[in-house]
Amino acid sequence: MSSINVKVGDLALNSPLILASGTCNFGHELSSYYDLSILGGLSSKGLTLLPRLGNEGCRVAETECGMLNSVGLQNPGVESFIKNDLDYMNTLGTKVIINVAGHSIEDYVGMVSRLDQFSSKIDALEINLSCPNVRAGCMSIGSERDQVSEVVSAMRKLTKLPLWIKLTPNVTDIKSIAYAAQEAGADAIVLINTLLGMVIDIKTRRPVLHNNTGGYSGPGIKPVAIRMVAECASVLSIPVIGCGGVMTYEDVIEFMIAGASAVQIGTGSLVHPTLPVKITEDLIDYVKKNDIDLSSLTGTLRMW
Amino acid sequence: MTVSELNKEYRAVLVEKKQLNEDTFYLSFRCPDIAQKAIPGQFVNISCSNFLKRPFGVASTDVANGLFYVGVKTIGKGTNSIASLNEGDMVDVLGPLGNGFNFEGFDSFILVAGGTGVFPINFASEYLQAKNVKHTVVQGFRCKSQIVMNRPEYVLSTDNGDVGIHGNCCDCLDTLDLSLYKNCAVCCVGPLPMMKAVGAWATKNNLKCFVSMEQRMACGIGICLVCVCKLNAEAEGQEFKHVRCCKEGPVFPYEEVIF
The missing domain is CATH 2.40.30.10 (Translation factors)
Known part of the structure; x- marks a missing residue:
């Protein structure tokens, strides 16, 4: 009793906390702040087949309860990652989750077949069907049920690695898309990526972001994420991983009650790099005081 | 660790x-x-x-x-x-x-400050002073009321000619006798147009120039990639690259920056 261990499908994690893709790079920087082995896992910066320079101009706009970013998937490309960062991630003592992004089904298939060659160094592939900052990009695939089904089925044939599908919240019916991913062979669903937003500079009457729009993250999006986790968990048989605005241990518990088996921390790390250390300590206190296993909270929500 | x-x-x-x-x-x-x-x-x-x-x-x-x-x-x-x-x-x-100024390899410095750049340049001046390294501070302001962190020995300009040289930092730089600065580098912190102009002045005078770039930042520690600036990457076979202002910068050699 009193453990914070959790499981996502067959994958056992020593903590429900996973660093969210795009907010921890490949772990080099944050490992100078704390021992990352306290985490359940680390999800890499979103990778593409070829290197991407990302968007030009201003990439961040602050809001009252969070921020918008339009980085545009700047990344060194999968080959550079395999050469320079994959082995490093394996030294961190936490689960290695590789975030995979693309523009087309062919991109995803190419990435998954390449990464599957390194399956002994990878614990899960997180398929990013949700980046809002790339034109004609992955969010458009993640918004169409049939396309989600097609891309997940195609990847499923190529790997035995757990496939976690990270979905965009910028859709009308998240349940049907999550369900389509499950039926096509997904092992878990990650909810949610950023919400598409815009911030306007009232002096210039132009968007702050040079990409005009960006992905909204931070505490402001948490209620949306909680709602989507609860909705999807009620119809899925595969695990859900919660993500969106986690700043405290209570947020983690809220996500788990809603139905999450594990919880990602993203923007919180940008504000306080050692936030996961504090949340881990608080979760350990919580399970001790309540004499429960944290995993027993998952899906205990009682709707009115 | x-x-x-x-x-x-x-x-x-x-x-x-x-x-x-x-x-x-x-x-x-x-x-x-x-x-x-x-x-x-x-x-x-x-x-x-x-x-x-x-x-x-x-x-x-x-x-x-x-x-x-x-x-x-x-x-x-x-x-x-x-x-x-x-x-x-x-x-x-x-x-x-971030990475500060690398003073190694030079014997004298011209430190150029505009806007809030006067603050890091103050630190640079104090640091060089403590090590007895020859340097001159040049400051440019819009007008007299904007002047902060000034000392009598600084070379000063104001856009409207209130005090000091009537003009900008480059007008100040033109008044310096460069033969007095052996193996000299220029360090500049200020608004982008100023750093661009000072860098061009330094290049014209065969002086190495370092600029401190500013971008809207989020994390400050290199994990979010929002504060990138654009550097020349011809040596790496591409037109440019995006590097993190907070991690690889904020100080970069002027000639590498694409303004």
């Missing part, structure tokens, strides 16, 4: 606050680690009333008393909340962050 070597997020107390002009303040915070480690050109990220921290170039340190200094120009809600702190108030601080 042992625990004592790990980077930390500090709680720091505001020790003293001075108002320098209408919208500019000079604050000292107690944080012995930052005071000890910071070098000129590095910055700190300080919490404010808004969601993200705000970056400030370190303006000075007092190692004996464990203090570091920053200059705060009030621009929006975040900087206003920091300028409104009272002595004794606490903030969260990350730092020192």
